[in-house]
Amino acid sequence: MAALLLATSAQAAVIxxxxxxxxxxxxxxxxxxxxxxxxxxxxxxxxxxxDTDSIRYFSDFGGTVGGTAFGLGTESDSGFIEITLGGSYNQAGLQFGQDAAGTARISFFSGTTLLNSFENTTTGIGGIFYGWDAGADLITRVLVEDLSPTNGRILEIDDLHTGNSAVTAPVPLPAGLPLMLLGLGGLAVMRRKS
Incomplete structure (x- = not known):
């Protein structure tokens, strides 16, 4: 007899x-x-x-990208900011901007496995929120990298969000449930006969 399952699944999605x-x-x-x-x-x-073992911290772009007064930025023309999360989450996201035209990528990883990435080609400071719900996977690292270096260009981040949505795996019904249902059906048939 096939096992009956109650199942809900979480699909990975942009959030x-x-x-x-x-x-x-x-x-x-x-x-x-x-x-x-x-x-x-x-x-x-x-x-x-x-990439340079140094990060910028200043107030003149944080308000634009995240609505707060401070943000973090790269120091070099072709820089990256890598964030190793202090825990494992199935949701992560951040505000992102750049101070000059070009392409940047925001990537979400589980260990070394790439889960998803977004490319931003916004000219100037975009103030765009990029969020990813990895479903049943867990996000442990976020990488923001400059793909088209230009002189003096800075990548800027603010408001790192992490969370865990309710992800449930298939839950098997108790093994005795089919037998109990069969017994109740038998009782109903016997009651009809009498």
Missing amino acids: GKADFVGVSVSDYEGLGLDFSTDTPLDIDGNTYNT
Whole structure:
């Protein structure tokens, strides 16, 4: 007899800020960092690395990309910011902007496995939120990288969101349930006969 299953599945999908469940937000406010700060850098349990071992922290773009006064940025023309999350989440996202025309990529990983990536070709500071719900997979790392370096171009991030939506695996019905249903059916037939 085939086992009966109650199943719900979560599909991987692009999400917005309002779609996060149990959200934690790193908004980079009040960190008191220098304009140029060495990496790796730990903020709210997440580790930030860059290609130059240094990250920018300043207030003149944070308000534009994330609605707050501060944000983080790259130091080099072809830089990247890698965020190793302090936990495993099936939801992650961030505000992203760039101060000059070009292409950048935001990628979500589970360990070294790429789950999804987005490319941004917005000219200037875009202030776009990129969020990913990985379904049953877990996001452990986010990478923001410059794909078309131009002189003096800076990638900017703000408001890192992490969360865990309700993901449920198939739940088998109790093994005795089919037998119980068969017994109830038999009782109903016997009651009709009498």
